[in-house]
Amino acid sequence: MKRHLSKLARLLPRGAIRSDFLTLKNNSSDAWMASSLPDAVAFPKNTAEVSKIVAFCHRHRIPVTTRGGGRGYVGGCVPVKGGLVLSLVKMNRIREISPQDGVAVVQPGVITSKLASTAKRRRLFYPPDPASLKESTLGGNIATNAGGPRCLKYGVTRNYVLGLEVVLADGTVVRVGGRTHKNRTGFDLVGLFTGSEGMLGVVTEATLRLLKILGSGLLPCALEIADPFTLAAARKAIPNAPRCDSMLLVEFDGQPSSVKSELAIAAKVLRSTSSKIFTAHGDAACEKIWEIRRGFSYALRDTGLVKLNEDVTVPRGRIVDLFHLAAKLQKNYGIPISCFGHAGDGNIHVNLMAPIGTRHDDPRMHRILSELFQGVLKMGGVISGEHGIGLAKKPWWNAASTPALRKLHQRIKKVLDPKDVLNPGKFL
Numbered sequence: 001m002k003r004h005l006s007k008l009a010r011l012l013p014r015g016a017i018r019s020d021f022l023t024l025k026n027n028s029s030d031a032w033m034a035s036s037l038p039d040a041v042a043f044p045k046n047t048a049e050v051s052k053i054v055a056f057c058h059r060h061r062i063p064v065t066t067r068g069g070g071r072g073y074v075g076g077c078v079p080v081k082g083g084l085v086l087s088l089v090k091m092n093r094i095r096e097i098s099p100q101d102g103v104a105v106v107q108p109g110v111i112t113s114k115l116a117s118t119a120k121r122r123r124l125f126y127p128p129d130p131a132s133l134k135e136s137t138l139g140g141n142i143a144t145n146a147g148g149p150r151c152l153k154y155g156v157t158r159n160y161v162l163g164l165e166v167v168l169a170d171g172t173v174v175r176v177g178g179r180t181h182k183n184r185t186g187f188d189l190v191g192l193f194t195g196s197e198g199m200l201g202v203v204t205e206a207t208l209r210l211l212k213i214l215g216s217g218l219l220p221c222a223l224e225i226a227d228p229f230t231l232a233a234a235r236k237a238i239p240n241a242p243r244c245d246s247m248l249l250v251e252f253d254g255q256p257s258s259v260k261s262e263l264a265i266a267a268k269v270l271r272s273t274s275s276k277i278f279t280a281h282g283d284a285a286c287e288k289i290w291e292i293r294r295g296f297s298y299a300l301r302d303t304g305l306v307k308l309n310e311d312v313t314v315p316r317g318r319i320v321d322l323f324h325l326a327a328k329l330q331k332n333y334g335i336p337i338s339c340f341g342h343a344g345d346g347n348i349h350v351n352l353m354a355p356i357g358t359r360h361d362d363p364r365m366h367r368i369l370s371e372l373f374q375g376v377l378k379m380g381g382v383i384s385g386e387h388g389i390g391l392a393k394k395p396w397w398n399a400a401s402t403p404a405l406r407k408l409h410q411r412i413k414k415v416l417d418p419k420d421v422l423n424p425g426k427f428l
């Protein structure tokens with residue numbers, strides 16, 4: 001082992017591998033009672049170094065125990081089999097905070113409270129708050145799917161992880177999830193790695209969801225949008241559908257008095273861009289407005305045209321670009337396109353309204369969809385935010401994934417369904 005580890009040290013920058021007693025001791029335990037000395041501790045500074053270290057250990061069967069802040073309560077980062085502790089404390093940069101997209105991109109060694117306070121300064125909110133937040137790392141929080149007092153209202157760490165870069169046991173670097181607030185491209189591998197306690201891979205970067213407190217200090221629970229074609233169809237089918245070319249539906253929840261004052265502030269903000277504002281309070285009145293929104297799909301079906309319903313999702317800051325792309329496709333191909341959906345998370349239903357009798361494998365529709373999906377992927381979006389791949393998006397699965405991601409899907413499928421009897425013929 002010692003010989004191997006000194007060979008590994010020669011492959012890395014000076015000081016990246018240490019084996020002095022104090023370093024070994026400091027990396028032998030967490031906040032629980034167990035303790036065990038590793039043979040060495042690695043301090044990589046980037047993903048390439050992590051990949052090199054893990055691939056080397058894989059080749060020589062050296063145990064690797066990943067460590068964040070070492071504040072776990074269950075001995076998760078204790079190297080009981082010796083070998084190498086992979087400490088991520090030097091990968092501690094917040095790479096990006098994007099108010100437009102409502103995301104932070106971080107290295108795993110960032111201390112949790114540092115992200116929370118940096119986000120707060122930008123009027124953004126990162127809710128997960130384990131009581132260890134001043135000492136634990138975001139990588140550790142992800143690997144343990146940490147909770148905290150605010151879980152009651154906001155949920156656990158998993159609810160804030162949108163994308164991960166992970167180094168697998170053989171050193172392969174794979175990216176799962178992404179930057180969008182919804183993503184249904186393939187298996188939920190973000191969910192698989194979150195809470196996996198360092199046993200399935202090493203998290204080397206995370207894209208985390210930040211809640212956006214709107215300029216006015218408001219945090220709506222729903223933000224829905226609809227375009228002229230959708231609203232024209234709605235007026236023919238739904239009583240009370242609004243007589244306007246576009247619609248933004250904003251919902252607030254909470255105590256009646258606080259909702260009332262938030263609504264008043266929202267109305268003030270929206271007045272500069274909206275010609276008409278309707279407000280409703282209480283379940284019955286709000287339900288009447290939601291009935292309009294829920295009726296959109298049925299109203300589009302009633303046009304008699306064939307609705308090819310796509311659920312693409314883009315980073316929130318690119319919603320306007322998505323509407324422009326849909327308008328361009330509509331103009332270039334002469335096919336009406338209806339856009340409506342969840343503006344709050346960038347998930348817009350882009351519906352191609354094809355002539356009656358159009359089949360699902362129509363080559364012209366395929367071309368339009370290819371252009372739509374390519375445009376969305378270029379924006380950092382995903383081809384499905386809600387519905388999944390199924391058969392409909394199978395032709396674009398390769399474009400929407402990397403070889404490493406596809407291989408990972410296949411390996412998981414092989415382990416759990418070695419004879420390929422479960423739902424064969426789909427995207428794997």
Ligand SMILES: Cc1cc2nc3c(=O)[nH]c(=O)nc-3n(C[C@H](O)[C@H](O)[C@H](O)COP(=O)(O)OP(=O)(O)OC[C@H]3O[C@@H](n4cnc5c(N)ncnc54)[C@H](O)[C@@H]3O)c2cc1C
Binds near residue numbers: 135
């Ligand atoms: C005072 C105190 C209060 C606490 N309060 C809470 C609480 O309110 N809620 C809560 O959920 N927990 C709490 N904890 C437990 C602990 O803080 C959490 O489990 C935290 O997420 C651990 O983070 P860490 O960076 O210290 O991880 P570590 O202890 O270093 O590691 C924990 C696990 O994650 C793995 N790991 C670490 N980083 C990575 C990575 N980048 N990639 C893959 N695997 C990795 C390790 O191998 C290990 O299995 C508390 C602990 C203390 C000491």
